[in-house]
Each structure stands twice: as structure tokens, then as C-alpha cells.
Amino acid sequence: MNTIKQTALIIFIALFLTAGHAFTSHAAGNCAYILNTKCTTCHNLGRICRKLGKKKKSKWLTTVKRMVRHGAPLSKAEVKELATCLTEQNASVKDACK
Numbered sequence: 080m081n082t083i084k085q086t087a088l089i090i091f092i093a094l095f096l097t098a099g100h101a102f103t104s105h106a107a108g109n110c111a112y113i114l115n116t117k118c119t120t121c122h123n124l125g126r127i128c129r130k131l132g133k134k135k136k137s138k139w140l141t142t143v144k145r146m147v148r149h150g151a152p153l154s155k156a157e158v159k160e161l162a163t164c165l166t167e168q169n170a171s172v173k174d175a176c177k
């Protein structure tokens with residue numbers, strides 16, 4: 080009985096960790112996806128990467144919204160998500176800017 084409980088607990092923890100990991104990498108991966116597919120049609124990523132660390136979140140929101148007006152095909156959710164990634168310079172952004 081004890082072993083079954085322990086096994087169940089281990090499986091539960093493993094599932095929890097896997098789910099958590101999948102969620103984080105999806106969120107991060109989506110910003111890289113947006114950058115690489117929707118931000119490179121008019122200029123290269125250098126234009127974006129050069130500005131990392133130089134804009135507050137409100138400035139990034141303004142910039143990304145301006146890009147949407149220029150024609151970048153982002154949903155409202157993607158605009159917010161990308162502005163957050165760019166402000167926090169998370170792993171997906173650093174990867175895209177390597």
C-alpha cells in the first residue's frame with residue numbers, strides 16, 4: 080500500500096513538473112515564433128535587438144502597436160505577449176537575437 084502511494088506521489092510530481100515546463104517553454108517559444116515569422120518581413124531582427132534594455136514596457140507596447148499599424152500581423156494577445164518578452168528580455172528573445 081505504501082509503495083503504491085509513493086509511486087502515485089512520484090507520478091503526480093512528475094506530471095506537475097512536466098506540465099509546468101511545457102507551459103513555460105510554450106510561452107517563451109511563442110515570442111521567438113512571433114519575432115522570427117512576423118517581425119522580419121520589413122526589417123531584420125537587428126533593428127529590434129539593438130533596442131533591448133532601452134525601452135520600458137509602455138514604450139515597447141507603443142512600438143509593437145506601431146508595427147501592427149505598419150502591417151505586422153499580430154493579434155492583440157500577441158502584441159501584449161511580445162511587449163512583455165521584449166521588456167523582460169527573456170530567453171526566447173535572447174535566442175532570437177543571438
Ligand code: HEC
Nearest residue numbers: 117118119120121122126127130142143145146149150151
Ligand atoms: C510591415 C512592415 C513591418 C513589420 C512587419 C515590422 N516592422 Fe518594425 N519597423 C517598420 C518600419 C517602417 C520601421 C521604421 C519606422 C518606425 O520606426 O516606425 C520599423 C522600425 C522598428 C524598430 C525601431 C524603431 C523603434 O521605435 O525602436 C523596432 C524596434 C521595430 N521596428 C520592431 C518591430 C517588431 C517587434 C516587429 C514585429 C512585431 C516589427 N517591427 C515588424 C516596419 C515593420
